[in-house]
Amino acid sequence: MSTATVSGPRKNTKSRSGPRKSRLGWNLLGLCVFVTAGFPVYWMLNTAFKPAKDAIDPDPSLLPTALTLSNFSRALNIADFWGPVGRSLIVSLTVVVIGIVVGMLAALAISRFAFRGRKVVIVGILAVQMVPLVAMIIPVFLLLNDLGQYDRLTGLIITYLTFILPFTVWTLRGFIVNIPRELEEAAMVDGCSRTTAFIRVVFPLLAPGMVATSVYGFIQAWNEYLYALMLMSQQNQTATVWLGNFTTKHGTEYAPMMAGSTMMAVPIVVLFLLVQRKMAAGLTAGAVKG
Secondary structure: OHHHHHHHHHHHHHHHHHHHHHHHHHHHHHHHHHHHHHHHHHHHHHHHHOOHHHHOOOOOOOOOOOOOOHHHHHHHHHOOOHHHHHHHHHHHHHHHHHHHHHHHHHHHHHHHOOOOOHHHHHHHHHHHHHOOHHHHHHHHHHHHHHHOOOOOHHHHHHHHHHHHHHHHHHHHHHHHHOOOHHHHHHHHHOOOOHHHHHHHHHHHHHHHHHHHHHHHHHHHHHHOOHHHHHHOOHHHOOHHHHHHHHEEOOEEOHHHHHHHHHHHHHHHHHHHHHHHHHHHOOHHHHHHHO
């Protein structure tokens, strides 16, 4: 009896140790990923708040030894800040709105309707995303110059839509395909038109996907540098190009540059905080809530 009593708990202990070790391993892996991804952000903030002379120290300290706000005032005074930020906001928000509206209609057509050339359209969307952006600089420049859209925000918006819209269509198509057709058909049987069924049934379930796609599109347009540098003059530069003002013939002012980068990151953080619940919401949760 004593042997059986002792051996039983040992087996249970061994059976529980496996999942615990596996959970610990995944937690350590997640911690490593978090540290790897978060360290550049921490170093940006650390450099932004430290004195300028400490930012160029050949033996920098991991923890800040002194804090200052002078880098932010320097970043605001070195060149016009609010103008580039305002232009970036206008371009990014316009690209997101147009991309979501057009992308949703295109994704709905590809997902719900069968038409000739449907597969060609899908393959074309994927092919466009595989083309490097740098390969299209000269054709885009010549085209915008012929249309009179060079050094204009409208031309930059059209350019951004060429690589954000295909991703928007492809991503929203995946969300729409996962919504059962039977939900729309049931609403139409109850008397709804196809448009009303989409607004009342499909659209609420598609909202999380639209929010996630909008955030991605906003980040892409906000962080884009190459086309903004090539297609816009210094008077109409965007926020990413504005950061180049910290690199002069005398060297790079790293601390003010990191302060400017920190201020540029604020809109992205605010946007994420506003929509994080929608991004985390799943299609199933939306269906249950009705």
